[in-house]
Amino acid sequence: MMRGRRGSRSLAKAYDKNIDSSPWMAAIQNSTIGVLNNDNTIIINNQGNVESQQSARSWKGVVLPETTTTTVEEVDHSLKYLIRLEIMLQQGEKDWPPVASPPYFKPFRKDLSPPTTPTRRGCVFLFNGSPSSTTSTPTRTDMHRHLERTVSPPSPSISNRFGVLAIGDNEIDHEEKKEASNLQFKEEEDEEDDARDNLVVHCLSPRAKPFVPQELDTLRLLIRLYASQADLYARKARLLSCDHQWMAGAGALQSAIYALQGGVELADAEIAKYMTQDVLSLYSLSYTSAKSSDKSRRRFDLETDADIIHISVQSLYNERTRYLAMAKRHLDRIKKLLVPTYANRSRVKQNMGELWYSNPNPRNSYWEMQKKMEEELVVLQQTIEMLVATTDTTELATAAQYLKKKIQETWNQKNRYNGQRCAFNKNRLKGYSNPENEGWIHTGSVNGMVEFFEKHVVEEVPPGSKNLEARIFRIDWHFTTGMVRLELEDNGNKSKQKMLLEKRVTAESFLLLLQNPKTAHAIVRNHKEPHRIISRRGCNRWNGYKRYPNVKKN
Known part of the structure; x- marks a missing residue:
C-alpha cells in the first residue's frame, strides 16, 4: 500500500x-x-x-x-x-x-512454465524429464x-x-x-x-x-x-x-x-x-x-x-x-547491530591471541552476515547523500505551485475591472465586513467566489513635506474561503508589489486590514486564529504565534 x-x-x-x-x-x-x-x-x-x-x-x-x-x-x-x-x-x-x-x-x-536445465546438445529437459527445444532467455529492457x-x-x-x-x-x-x-x-x-x-x-x-x-x-x-x-x-x-x-x-x-x-x-x-x-x-x-x-x-x-x-x-x-x-531508519538499525559486533570481535580476538588467525573451527556464518550488513551500510550512506544533495524535487514543487498561481492570477487580472457583481452565494462567510463600507471601490468579480476591490490613498512622502504620492491598494477577496490577496501599486516608482497572501483570515483582522492596509502583515500576525493541540500527555495547548503556553484544565 x-x-x-x-x-x-x-x-x-x-x-x-x-x-x-x-x-x-x-x-x-x-x-x-x-x-x-x-x-x-x-x-x-x-x-x-x-x-x-x-x-x-x-x-x-x-x-x-x-x-x-x-x-x-x-x-x-x-x-x-x-x-x-x-x-x-x-x-x-x-x-x-x-x-x-x-x-x-x-x-x-x-511465466508459469517449469524451470529448465540446459544440456550440452542444445536441448533442455524439464524437471519431469521430458525434452523440449531450446529457447532464448528473455532479457528485460x-x-x-x-x-x-x-x-x-x-x-x-x-x-x-x-x-x-x-x-x-x-x-x-x-x-x-x-x-x-x-x-x-x-x-x-x-x-x-x-x-x-x-x-x-x-x-x-x-x-x-x-x-x-x-x-x-x-x-x-x-x-x-x-x-x-x-x-x-x-x-x-x-x-x-x-x-x-x-x-x-x-x-x-x-x-x-x-x-x-x-x-x-x-x-x-x-x-x-x-x-x-x-x-x-x-x-x-x-x-x-x-x-x-x-x-x-x-x-x-x-x-x-x-x-x-x-x-x-x-x-x-x-x-x-x-x-x-x-533509508535513515534502516541505516540506524544496521549501525545498532554492528556496534556490539565490533566490540565482541575485539574482545574475542584479544582472548584468542594467535589462535584467532589459525582457528580450526571458524564460524563463517557470522562473518558473512557482518559483511553483508557492512556492504548495505555503505550503499545506504551513498543513497542518503545522493537524495539529500538533490534539490530537484523542491524546485519542481515550487515550479508546479507557480504554474497554478500564474494561470489563476492571469484570470483574475483580466476580470478585475469587468464591473460584475457576484450573485447570492449561500457559502459566503458570515460576520465579515463589506469593503465598500470602509471606502473601498468594487471593480469586478469572477467565478462567483472572488471579488475585487481597490482603494486610492494620497499621503505625504516623507511625512511633514509637501510632496504628495498616490498609492493604490488592491484586494482579492475570496468570500467563501476567507483567503485575501493584497497588492500595492506605487505610482511614484511605477512598481507593484504583493504585500499579503493569507489563506484564511479572521473577521476582526479583515476589518482592521480594510481600515489600514499598510500594516497588513502586523494585523494578520497579531490576530491569527490559533489552533488547539491535544498533546500525548493530555494537556491542552494553543498553537498560535506564542510559544505554546500551557493552559490548565477546567
Missing part, C-alpha cells in the same frame, strides 16, 4: 470526463490502475473513514485483477507501454496518426535508456502541434534515428508472437471511440503521460526499497523527477502561449463573444493541467520524503 498515492486518485478524478471519449486516456489508465491500486491493505478514504482496498475498488466501480501484490516486472511492463505511447505521440502524423487509437495494452503475465529524450521523428508534423518540439539535436546518428522511427513497429526478442501484442497491433479496439483533438490535444496527453510515468517510477522506488535495493530505488525517483520536469515545461509553455494570445486579442477588433468562450474553455483546460502536475509533484515529494526517512 502506498500512502503517497492519494494524489494519484485525485489525479484520476481530474480527467475522468475524458476517459470515455479518449482511447488514449483509457489506455493510460488501463496500464496504471492495475499496478498502483492492487494491494489489498487498509487505507483512508476521502471522507476520513478507514476501509480496505477492495471496498474502495467496489466504491469506485473498478474491476481490478485478483492479485494482491505488485512486482517490479509489472511496473516495468507498464512503463514500457507508456514510453511507447510517448514516442508515438512525439512522432509525425505519417508515422503514427494522433487521431488513431493507441495500441492495445496487454496485462503482464508471469533497461527503462532508463528510453528517458534520454533523444528520440527524433523523421520529419515534423504540421497537424501535430507537438511534432516540432520533439525534434532532437542534429548530431544524433543515422542508426539511432532509424531505430527510433521503427521502434513501435518492431517486435523485440523477449516478447511473444501474439496477434494482440500491445506493441504491434495498430487497429482500433472495439470499445474505443475516435480521438477528438479538440477535447484533448497531443500536448495535454503528453502532460498526463508524464504524470502517469512519474507515478509508476515512484511505485517502482517503493518496491525496490522493500527489497533493500536502495540505489536502484533512488534512481527510479530521479527518473520520476525527470518525467515530471517534462510535464512542467509543457504546461509552462502552453500557459505562456495562452497569455500571449490573451494580450494580442485585446488589440484585435474581431474579438467576439465566441472567441471569449473558447478562451475561457482553454484557460479552464490549462488550469486542469496545472492541477494534475501539481498533484503529481506533491505525491512524488511525499514519496521521496518517505523513502529518505525509511
Whole structure:
C-alpha cells in the first residue's frame, strides 16, 4: 500500500470526463490502475473513514485483477507501454496518426512454465524429464535508456502541434534515428508472437471511440503521460526499497523527477502561449463573444493541467520524503547491530591471541552476515547523500505551485475591472465586513467566489513635506474561503508589489486590514486564529504565534 498515492486518485478524478471519449486516456489508465491500486491493505478514504482496498475498488466501480501484490516486472511492463505511447505521440502524423487509437495494452503475465536445465546438445529437459527445444532467455529492457529524450521523428508534423518540439539535436546518428522511427513497429526478442501484442497491433479496439483533438490535444496527453510515468517510477522506488535495493530505488525517483520536469515545461509553455494570445486579442477588433468562450474553455483546460502536475509533484515529494526517512531508519538499525559486533570481535580476538588467525573451527556464518550488513551500510550512506544533495524535487514543487498561481492570477487580472457583481452565494462567510463600507471601490468579480476591490490613498512622502504620492491598494477577496490577496501599486516608482497572501483570515483582522492596509502583515500576525493541540500527555495547548503556553484544565 502506498500512502503517497492519494494524489494519484485525485489525479484520476481530474480527467475522468475524458476517459470515455479518449482511447488514449483509457489506455493510460488501463496500464496504471492495475499496478498502483492492487494491494489489498487498509487505507483512508476521502471522507476520513478507514476501509480496505477492495471496498474502495467496489466504491469506485473498478474491476481490478485478483492479485494482491505488485512486482517490479509489472511496473516495468507498464512503463514500457507508456514510453511507447510517448514516442508515438512525439512522432509525425505519417508515422503514427494522433487521431488513431493507441495500441492495445496487454496485462503482464508471469511465466508459469517449469524451470529448465540446459544440456550440452542444445536441448533442455524439464524437471519431469521430458525434452523440449531450446529457447532464448528473455532479457528485460533497461527503462532508463528510453528517458534520454533523444528520440527524433523523421520529419515534423504540421497537424501535430507537438511534432516540432520533439525534434532532437542534429548530431544524433543515422542508426539511432532509424531505430527510433521503427521502434513501435518492431517486435523485440523477449516478447511473444501474439496477434494482440500491445506493441504491434495498430487497429482500433472495439470499445474505443475516435480521438477528438479538440477535447484533448497531443500536448495535454503528453502532460498526463508524464504524470502517469512519474507515478509508476515512484511505485517502482517503493518496491525496490522493500527489497533493500536502495540505489536502484533512488534512481527510479530521479527518473520520476525527470518525467515530471517534462510535464512542467509543457504546461509552462502552453500557459505562456495562452497569455500571449490573451494580450494580442485585446488589440484585435474581431474579438467576439465566441472567441471569449473558447478562451475561457482553454484557460479552464490549462488550469486542469496545472492541477494534475501539481498533484503529481506533491505525491512524488511525499514519496521521496518517505523513502529518505525509511533509508535513515534502516541505516540506524544496521549501525545498532554492528556496534556490539565490533566490540565482541575485539574482545574475542584479544582472548584468542594467535589462535584467532589459525582457528580450526571458524564460524563463517557470522562473518558473512557482518559483511553483508557492512556492504548495505555503505550503499545506504551513498543513497542518503545522493537524495539529500538533490534539490530537484523542491524546485519542481515550487515550479508546479507557480504554474497554478500564474494561470489563476492571469484570470483574475483580466476580470478585475469587468464591473460584475457576484450573485447570492449561500457559502459566503458570515460576520465579515463589506469593503465598500470602509471606502473601498468594487471593480469586478469572477467565478462567483472572488471579488475585487481597490482603494486610492494620497499621503505625504516623507511625512511633514509637501510632496504628495498616490498609492493604490488592491484586494482579492475570496468570500467563501476567507483567503485575501493584497497588492500595492506605487505610482511614484511605477512598481507593484504583493504585500499579503493569507489563506484564511479572521473577521476582526479583515476589518482592521480594510481600515489600514499598510500594516497588513502586523494585523494578520497579531490576530491569527490559533489552533488547539491535544498533546500525548493530555494537556491542552494553543498553537498560535506564542510559544505554546500551557493552559490548565477546567
